[in-house]
Amino acid sequence: MSSPTADPLARRVEEACLNGWPALREVVFDGWLIRLAEGHTRRTNSVNLLGPGILPLDRKVRYCEEIYAAQGLPTIFCIPSTVDPTLGRLLDGRGYDPPEDESCVLFMDFKETPPRPATDALLEQGLPGEAWMAALAELHGQSGPARRTHRRILESLSVPAVFAAVPRDDGRPGALAYGAVHDGIVCVNSVVTHPALRRRGLARQALSAVLSWAQARHGATGACLSVVAANGPARALYEGMGFTREMYRYHYRRRQA
Numbered sequence: 001m002s003s004p005t006a007d008p009l010a011r012r013v014e015e016a017c018l019n020g021w022p023a024l025r026e027v028v029f030d031g032w033l034i035r036l037a038e039g040h041t042r043r044t045n046s047v048n049l050l051g052p053g054i055l056p057l058d059r060k061v062r063y064c065e066e067i068y069a070a071q072g073l074p075t076i077f078c079i080p081s082t083v084d085p086t087l088g089r090l091l092d093g094r095g096y097d098p099p100e101d102e103s104c105v106l107f108m109d110f111k112e113t114p115p116r117p118a119t120d121a122l123l124e125q126g127l128p129g130e131a132w133m134a135a136l137a138e139l140h141g142q143s144g145p146a147r148r149t150h151r152r153i154l155e156s157l158s159v160p161a162v163f164a165a166v167p168r169d170d171g172r173p174g175a176l177a178y179g180a181v182h183d184g185i186v187c188v189n190s191v192v193t194h195p196a197l198r199r200r201g202l203a204r205q206a207l208s209a210v211l212s213w214a215q216a217r218h219g220a221t222g223a224c225l226s227v228v229a230a231n232g233p234a235r236a237l238y239e240g241m242g243f244t245r246e247m248y249r250y251h252y253r254r255r256q257a
Helices: 008-020 058-070 086-093 131-138 145-153 202-218 234-241
Strands: 024-028 032-036 047-049 075-080 100-110 122-125 161-166 175-182 185-193 222-228 245-255
Touching: 008 100, 008 175, 008 185, 008 222, 008 245, 024 058, 024 100, 032 058, 058 075, 075 086, 086 245, 100 234, 131 145, 131 161, 131 175, 131 185, 161 202, 175 202, 185 202, 202 234, 222 234
Parallel strands: 047 075, 185 222
Antiparallel strands: 024 032, 032 047, 075 245, 100 222, 100 245, 122 161, 161 175, 175 185
């Protein structure tokens, strides 16, 4: 079974994505990474296929199902576009839902498109403050428990990270983004803008601030991010900023607990 890690740059991008949005707990099993974070987001509660392994697929899938069942969680697989379709057919036979949210992993080469500084963004290194977390919770509609889990995930970051906020006229955050640097690549997450402030360039400023910080402070030479393939406006924003290389795609398959 092939995986996106076959290409050296794709391997680095995949590692940056995993390290930039860590799970709270993990289990490694025959080339698969089983991620657990109390059900908060699919990315941190899904099986990631890092390598082909040697064990039978059916055995490996059943093992993953047992892990998630013990946590009272649905079993979710994150399946890259490069994987042999045999796994998909196996999941079909085991009653998994159809694929969810095909997404693109995009890469930006700083040699081709150098980051532009953003003077209006406020930056916090290491961990975000309460204002940043409160704004994210508001914009994502997070409950109290979800916000606390999200905070614990960010506290689990083991690589350099920065959190950017572009203020509204009243000083409250109007757009957010954060990035974490691994092996010269900054993985960007949580790019979000208040609905009343869209199409004003705030997200571009927040993202630019993250990219500039990563290059200036940690010598980053590129950046990556994930975006839902059908999200035209977001893809246009990212591609306009220099995220022009699609590394691979992935989707999720889910079976309820």
